[in-house]
Amino acid sequence: xxxxxxxxxxSLRLRSLFRWAQAxxxxxxxxxxxxERRTEEYFAKGMTQQEARRRARLxxxxxxxxxxxxxxxxxxxxxxDLILDLRYGLRMLAKSRAFTVVAILTLALGIxxxxxxxxxxxxxxxxPLPYPRSDRLMVFATHDKxxxxxxxxxxxxxxxxxxxxxxxxxxxxxxxxxxxxNLTGDGHPELVDGGRVTWNFFDALGAxxxxxxxxxxxxxxxxxxxxxxxxxxxxxxxxxxxxxxIGRNITVGGEAYTVIGxxxxxxxxxxxxxxxxxxxxxxxxxxxxxxxGSWLPAFGRLKPGVTQEQAEAEAGVxxxxxxxxxxxxxxxxxxxxxSMTWDIRRKEGGPELMIVFVIVGLILxxxxxxxxxxxxxxxxxxxxxxxxxxxxxxxxxxxxxxxLTESLLLFFLGGVAGTLFGFWLMRLIESWIPxxxxxxxxxxxxxxxxxxxxAFTLGIALVCGLVFGLAPAFQNARLDVNQTLxxxxxxxxxxxRGARLRxxxxxxxxxxxxVVLISATLVVKSFIISIRTSPGYNxxxxxxxxxxMPRTKYINDSQKRxxxxxxxxxxxxxxxxxSAGAASNVPFGGFGQGVEVEAVxxxxxxxxxxxxxxxxxxxxxxxxxxxxxxxxxFFNSADSQGSSPVVIITQSFAREFWPNEDPIGRQxxxxxxxxxxxxxxxxxxxxxxxxxxxxxxLMFVPLAQFPSSTLAFVVRSSAxxxxxxxxxxxxxxSVDNDQxxxxxxxxxxxxxxxxxxxVMTKLMAxxxxxxxxxxxxxxxxxMAHLVSQRIHEIGxxxxxxxxxxxxxxxxxxxxxxxxxxxxxxxxxxxxxxxxSLTTLLYQVAPNDPLTFTAVxxxxxxxxxxxxxxPACRAMGVDPIVALRYE
Amino acid sequence: MSxxxxxxxxxxxxxxxxxxxxxxxxxxxVSQRLKQVSGDxxxxxxxxxxxxxxxxxxxxxxxxxWRTSEYGRRAKYYSLTRLGRRQLEKEADNWGRxxxxxxxxxKLKEA
Numbered sequence: 001x002x003x004x005x006x007x008x009x010x011s012l013r014l015r016s017l018f019r020w021a022q023a024x025x026x027x028x029x030x031x032x033x034x035x036e037r038r039t040e041e042y043f044a045k046g047m048t049q050q051e052a053r054r055r056a057r058l059x060x061x062x063x064x065x066x067x068x069x070x071x072x073x074x075x076x077x078x079x080x081d082l083i084l085d086l087r088y089g090l091r092m093l094a095k096s097r098a099f100t101v102v103a104i105l106t107l108a109l110g111i112x113x114x115x116x117x118x119x120x121x122x123x124x125x126x127x128p129l130p131y132p133r134s135d136r137l138m139v140f141a142t143h144d145k146x147x148x149x150x151x152x153x154x155x156x157x158x159x160x161x162x163x164x165x166x167x168x169x170x171x172x173x174x175x176x177x178x179x180x181x182n183l184t185g186d187g188h189p190e191l192v193d194g195g196r197v198t199w200n201f202f203d204a205l206g207a208x209x210x211x212x213x214x215x216x217x218x219x220x221x222x223x224x225x226x227x228x229x230x231x232x233x234x235x236x237x238x239x240x241x242x243x244x245x246i247g248r249n250i251t252v253g254g255e256a257y258t259v260i261g262x263x264x265x266x267x268x269x270x271x272x273x274x275x276x277x278x279x280x281x282x283x284x285x286x287x288x289x290x291x292x293g294s295w296l297p298a299f300g301r302l303k304p305g306v307t308q309e310q311a312e313a314e315a316g317v318x319x320x321x322x323x324x325x326x327x328x329x330x331x332x333x334x335x336x337x338x339s340m341t342w343d344i345r346r347k348e349g350g351p352e353l354m355i356v357f358v359i360v361g362l363i364l365x366x367x368x369x370x371x372x373x374x375x376x377x378x379x380x381x382x383x384x385x386x387x388x389x390x391x392x393x394x395x396x397x398x399x400x401x402x403x404l405t406e407s408l409l410l411f412f413l414g415g416v417a418g419t420l421f422g423f424w425l426m427r428l429i430e431s432w433i434p435x436x437x438x439x440x441x442x443x444x445x446x447x448x449x450x451x452x453x454x455a456f457t458l459g460i461a462l463v464c465g466l467v468f469g470l471a472p473a474f475q476n477a478r479l480d481v482n483q484t485l486x487x488x489x490x491x492x493x494x495x496x497r498g499a500r501l502r503x504x505x506x507x508x509x510x511x512x513x514x515v516v517l518i519s520a521t522l523v524v525k526s527f528i529i530s531i532r533t534s535p536g537y538n539x540x541x542x543x544x545x546x547x548x549m550p551r552t553k554y555i556n557d558s559q560k561r562x563x564x565x566x567x568x569x570x571x572x573x574x575x576x577x578x579s580a581g582a583a584s585n586v587p588f589g590g591f592g593q594g595v596e597v598e599a600v601x602x603x604x605x606x607x608x609x610x611x612x613x614x615x616x617x618x619x620x621x622x623x624x625x626x627x628x629x630x631x632x633x634f635f636n637s638a639d640s641q642g643s644s645p646v647v648i649i650t651q652s653f654a655r656e657f658w659p660n661e662d663p664i665g666r667q668x669x670x671x672x673x674x675x676x677x678x679x680x681x682x683x684x685x686x687x688x689x690x691x692x693x694x695x696x697x698l699m700f701v702p703l704a705q706f707p708s709s710t711l712a713f714v715v716r717s718s719a720x721x722x723x724x725x726x727x728x729x730x731x732x733x734s735v736d737n738d739q740x741x742x743x744x745x746x747x748x749x750x751x752x753x754x755x756x757x758x759v760m761t762k763l764m765a766x767x768x769x770x771x772x773x774x775x776x777x778x779x780x781x782x783m784a785h786l787v788s789q790r791i792h793e794i795g796x797x798x799x800x801x802x803x804x805x806x807x808x809x810x811x812x813x814x815x816x817x818x819x820x821x822x823x824x825x826x827x828x829x830x831x832x833x834x835x836s837l838t839t840l841l842y843q844v845a846p847n848d849p850l851t852f853t854a855v856x857x858x859x860x861x862x863x864x865x866x867x868x869x870p871a872c873r874a875m876g877v878d879p880i881v882a883l884r885y886e
Numbered sequence: 887m888s889x890x891x892x893x894x895x896x897x898x899x900x901x902x903x904x905x906x907x908x909x910x911x912x913x914x915x916v917s918q919r920l921k922q923v924s925g926d927x928x929x930x931x932x933x934x935x936x937x938x939x940x941x942x943x944x945x946x947x948x949x950x951x952w953r954t955s956e957y958g959r960r961a962k963y964y965s966l967t968r969l970g971r972r973q974l975e976k977e978a979d980n981w982g983r984x985x986x987x988x989x990x991x992x993k994l995k996e997a
Contacts, residue, residue: 069940
């Protein structure tokens with residue numbers, strides 16, 4: 001049809017559709033008018049009134065038939081058919097309530113799991129970062145071209161400021177440093193997560209304050225009047241949302257800061273984590289000129305039209321210049337320029353989330369196979385209904401359309417229920433993410449049922465309804481009417497084709513469930529191994545209390561030393577405390593420090609400088625943490641201020657520097673002061689920043705020799721460490737009642753850092769169980785239906801002398817056959833599929849023999865159990881009753 | 887179902903268009919006119935007339951409106967649209983070509 005023709009007629013179609021009652025009325029009138037005239041005509045020719053009317057009707061043929069043909073001419077009949085089908089479908093669903101409820105619940109589980117995971121993917125991976133033109137934002141990394149080392153996000157201040165001045169690629173270049181800031185005055189002292197940032201931080205991100213202003217260049221000079229910006233959370237909490245906060249002085253780190261602005265709660269910067277307080281970076285001239293260490297995190301906003309490659313090329317040229325100019329500090333160093341979006345996404349576990357997405361996809365398939373089976377089973381018990389309708393003139397297409405409509409309706413309702421389940425699951429998943437991690441997640445709290453997610457849900461529901469509705473639709477539509485109607489018993493066997501299809505569905509869903517369950521088991525097993533693996537210390541029953549001493553109050557080393565020793569003495573005196581120690585940082589505490597180290601040798605070997613984790617620790621720290629000593633000794637009270645510096649290093653560190661020698665008594669040089677210290681002990685490797693990644697090189701120095709203004713107290717108690725939190729806090733406040741503290745059990749600190757992995761493990765366990773559940777329901781449903789279809793046959797068998805045990809064996813045997821085939825296919829698929837899980841596995845091979853044996857055995861056992869109920873029913877068949885159906 | 891064959895159906899459409907091209911009329915009048923002009927040669931039952939009219943209406947070739955007839959009763963009057971006129975020309979053209987081709991074939995002398 002030509003387009004303009006179509007345009008012209010569409011209004012007619014619409015009219016017939018939406019005003020079909022009117023159109024039908026018109027048709028009635030028109031035909032009645034015709035009949036009247038024709039009757040008059042025949043009457044005028046001399047027939048009786050009655051005869052004339054009869055002839056007129058005969059001429060026209062069946063009035064209803066003509067009407068139907070006229071309606072067909074309107075070509076919108078299929079919509080009216082659809083409405084009829086929908087009504088009929090709803091009636092059928094309402095009639096077989098058990099079927100409907102089971103099918104909708106099954107679909108809700110399958111679809112809801114997809115909705116939940118997709119909403120996470122949508123928020124964390126698909127949606128752009130919440131900054132204007134976020135694709136222009138780039139993060140920097142310092143890269144050592146020679147040894148391949150890359151310091152993510154970090155630059156040295158001098159490199160940073162030089163590049164900021166000279167580059168032509170970026171509109172803005174920003175540096176930031178996350179920091180715990182002590183907030184005192186106005187109530188309890190509080191350690192607030194915050195950041196020190198260059199003045200253009202908010203401008204570059206395009207963030208606007210809800211109150212006051214952001215920083216200006218003048219704020220960012222060393223010695224400028226102190227100003228700060230609050231986060232909405234802190235403002236609402238500590239300052240009760242007082243709008244007069246602007247211009248007020250608050251005490252940050254013991255100094256007065258004027259509040260100049262409040263940022264909205266929705267503003268977040270995942271690279272810094274949760275932040276509720278910002279101050280200008282305000283580096284001193286000396287700090288600005290420092291080129292020796294890369295510690296200053298930085299990002300930039302590209303100028304319009306400049307690409308990432310061009311920017312990186314410019315940085316490359318710039319840094320090769322610096323290499324020549326400052327060969328001492330900048331040899332081999334360059335900057336990498338990466339998209340911020342990519343950088344953040346990478347950390348949000350995109351690949352892992354995709355694995356879960358595949359898993360829930362499989363679960364959806366399992367659920368759909370279940371429902372398709374139910375529909376097939378129901379279709380076979382409706383064969384007579386369809387045969388009758390076929391005999392009355394319904395076409396194959398019309399019958400298939402009816403069944404397809406019912407299937408789509410069912411899947412649509414399943415989609416609606418799935419949305420509810422998905423919403424709940426989504427909130428559950430979000431609640432698994434610990435508070436401290438949320439700040440590092442882009443769009444946290446924005447996981448929602450938005451339009452995209454709803455469209456996705458509805459889309460998969462309808463596509464699945466179409467695909468899985470086709471099988472029952474065509475099976476029934478192609479009935480041999482005569483054959484079916486001849487089967488007098490009314491218990492039509494449904495044909496071998498349907499039964500075979502159902503068996504294929506069940507076997508494949510078992511195979512899928514086996515794949516999911518094996519994957520889940522591998523991940524959960526890895527998790528159990530990883531939490532059972534010693535991190536090099538014993539985190540159980542250890543409470544930590546971390547604090548930062550204000551620079552203004554604790555100026556010299558002896559003040560810091562005295563504070564630490566005083567607190568330790570009081571902690572030891574607390575009832576229930578087994579031992580207490582202190583260190584400049586604890587594993588997973590977030591204060592991780594590092595230094596550059598080299599071995600002191602004559603002659604020194606080139607390229608020996610390396611980075612190592614660093615902590616200053618009190619003698620009791622090692623015994624409190626139960627760190628394993630390999631060689632030498634721990635610190636003691638003799639390692640004091642006056643004595644020569646000593647150091648304890650970890651095993652793998654020692655092995656690297658002195659592979660075949662005894663490290664005790666050797667010396668290393670470290671830090672900015674190039675301090676030389678003698679190794680007195682070697683301890684087991686310690687997991688400080690990551691679980692499942694051993695081999696962090698760590699060195700410890702005595703806290704007495706290297707006093708620190710960041711302190712972490714560790715207290716081992718005989719009971720639940722959380723009971724100690726208040727006592728520990730009071731002990732510290734009895735020394736300094738203005739000192740903010742952040743305290744948590746060591747196990748909690750580890751759990752927070754490990755949160756992503758734990759969430760993954762929970763998800764896999766949850767979905768593994770779900771897959772198993774659905775698979776079990778599937779095999780039960782098919783067996784139950786099979787038995788009810790074969791009641792008659794079983795009755796004959798029993799009448800001919802089959803014993804109940806033989807019947808039991810027959811039913812369970814046929815179920816077992818399905819299960820074994822499904823499980824076997826599942827194992828083969830899983831062997832190939834689990835290789836993609838390697839990133840999630842820890843000390844578990846992707847083809848872990850135990851898992852690959854246990855899961856199939858479990859499945860076969862469950863399948864037998866699922867067959868048992870139907871089998872019992874089969875055994876209980878009374879041959880007389882069964883045969884009476886004849 | 888007694889659907890006329892494709893040829894007859896197409897021809898019927900053309901005839902109806904032609905009849906309505908002369909003047910707007912209602913279904914009964916169309917039926918009378920058909921009988922009148924074609925005599926008994928074209929047996930168009932009342933039963934197949936109305937579906938054809940409705941089809942033409944849906945195609946947009948004719949349009950219908952309710953009018954009061956000369957005897958004072960409401961009747962549905964069909965009339966030709968611009969699209970319908972174009973369609974009629976096309977079909978009449980086709981018909982002319984087809985019928986002359988057929989008659990040429992029929993008139994071939996046997997050798």
